Amino acid sequence: MDQAQIDPYTIPLDEIDVSDPALYESDSQWPYFERLRNEAPVHFCKDSMFGPYWSVTCFDDIMTVEKDHETYSSYPAIVIGDQDPDFTVKQFIAADPPTHDDQRMVVTPAVAPQNLAKLEPIIRERIGKIMDELPIGERFDWVDRVSIELTTQMLATLFDFPFDQRRKLTFWSDMATSSKEIAGDDSVSAEEREAALLECLEVFTGIWEERAKKSPEDNYDFITLMAHSPHFQEMDPMEYLGNLILLIVGGNDTTRNSISGGVLMLNENPSEYEKLRNDLGLIPSMVSEIIRFQTPLMHMRRIATKDVELGGQQIHEGDKVVMWYVSGNRDEKRIDRPNEFIIDRKNARNHVSFGFGIHRCMGNRLAEMQLRLVWEEITKRFSKVEVVGTPVRLKSNFVRGITEMPVVLHAK
16 A cells, blocks of 8 residues: 555554655655544554554654653664664664763764854855855756755764765765665665675774874864763774764754755745845744754654553553654644744744754754854855755655755845
8 A cells, every 4th residue: 555645534543654654755744644643642553564663743742752761762773663683783872871871971072062163164164165166047956066065064074084085974874774674765775785884884993093092182073082982982893883873864864954955945935935035033943943844853763661651552561662753843732833834933943853851962053053054155145046846855754855956046
């Protein structure tokens, strides 16, 4: 059954499966989540390509799960699918305290406010250079030329990675999330994915060895911070790889797809674009609205550590519990007119795109800063970024990605 082509109100409730990646490739998920929020906010799917799982679709229930990491464990994975038992990585986002807290604390200085203040002029200069090299009045792919290029430059800075090889970071990020078993993306084979990630591990092992010999003073790149911390000294290679993937994907997908998504949203809502042109002071609130409306990472999974009741449903120890941020961000009970893109929305930061609790996205301020700078630099130069073709969406239930989006720039 191709759910993307079917009215979800004609399917028996217990047969709805929102893990189907085809829904997100066609952006057909919205009425499915609307029905679940209204009729079964905590919903059990007994059969899917990822096994049985519970869907948590309302804002308040998501927050309940997020705040109780003892009952809802993020170990051993935070995506709906299970890892290949022959190629299993470990990472601190998929760990519980104290490991999670100890390791997260080590790398947080890279995205702490004082480091972001140092990075801001560098990021602005790089954004400006990217913008100045774009063709006016000619069709080009915004995703490749702007969204990917900008986030890749930022990643290279955070890792102090060789700048001329920065596109490797994007490639490894895409490979990390390209898994049919993990999130439904069948664009590459398991063998291709494994080979790419082993290359990532090999390159970064060399970088670790080099950074471990240097003084860590005033060096806030991720690898230097890890190499000089006791909390990362006992890692085996697959744990190192897992944490690399976490930091690369975390620094890449949220921002990349929000940069693309924001352009699309403004084109689909021309009155909001006009509002922006008339008041550039709306950029900070617009950034939060873009992140809510896009929801770049659509879900996080937990495992119940004991029998527990949630939303009137009995969840059993060992069950998969999937928090659908993409649904929580459209919850009418908590967000006014949630299906509308409103750039001057009150309480615009009231969304669940970054998660909550101990696993809240540690780079959320960096993502917001990058998006703010992007729109400040766009509006300096262009009267409009016009979308001139249908965007291509990623086939994945985890990353809400836009892989291609043709645009034409109009000069001021």
